[in-house]
Amino acid sequence: MILTAIAAMAANRVIGKDGDLPWKIPEDMQFFRDKTSGHIMIMGRKTFDSFGGKPLPKRLNVVITRQKDYEPEGAHVVNNVEEAIEYCRGLVDSGAWPDEVFIIGGGEIYKQMMPATDRILLTEIHEEVTGDTKFPEFSEDEFEEIERHPRRKPVAFDFVTYERI
Template sequence: MIIQIAAISENNVLGKDGDLIWHIPEDLKRFKKITLGNPMIMGRKTFESFPSPLPGRLHIVLSSQNQRNTENVIWVQNLEEALEIAKSKNKDIFIIGGGKVFEQTLSITDRLEITRVHETFEGDAFFPEIKEKDWELIDSKAGSDKKYKITYNTYLNKQNSKS
């Protein structure tokens, strides 16, 4: 299963200047729990936003720049190669950003795990629009944060649904 996981604002902002705008500890714990042990596909800027590779996960990084692979980090130049590597692991595949990677993979994604931050922000990275005709909301739970009102939403792709 291909799953996109992201925290987005009411106006679909993902981040600004290569980083998240908010810091929500509960959401970070949820991200870790959901992605642990699975391959993650991301763009270079998303990877570079981490202080170091996240433990317990394979990072497959899309970049036009040649980089040296290291433990748990594989650099690829196209999405097809990234998906081939991820599928070889026989686990769920997580798409974790950024905006261009989310947009490129939306049509092949089976499930969305979206943390909705109920505010609007200025940003330069955006999540694609979640269209009701394409996505079915199957679960929605209020989250807890001191600063922001958040909701955890799970969507299934109506076209790719295997039910």
């Protein structure tokens, strides 16, 4: 199983503001859809709620929460990162889902899952924005940049792939 974090991040590491993205970049949204469609996605409760409390279609939505009575329709709920990894590994090992499982946020989930993360797909936006959620730091000793694809519209940004060394 390959655990891949996927996120869009401003130059100051901001990834969210008030439960939403602080920008609208259609090409990044399409990139996210193309990469995650047909795959398992792991996310925190606040990220799931930011979709209107409905699962994203054509994907298995696995939601991590400490709330014992949280039972959203169309999603599988687990109580911690370890349980999420174990559940996803069972599905991947059974052949029911592809090897690559995506971690889609939020900030605390990215941070907790970073030690187990194999790959990072990061849309690096070349400007600073105001926000309340940040992508965790990661070391060049742990991850190596293997691809970078620059874009310039509607803002300057790069699609960057990092692999664990």
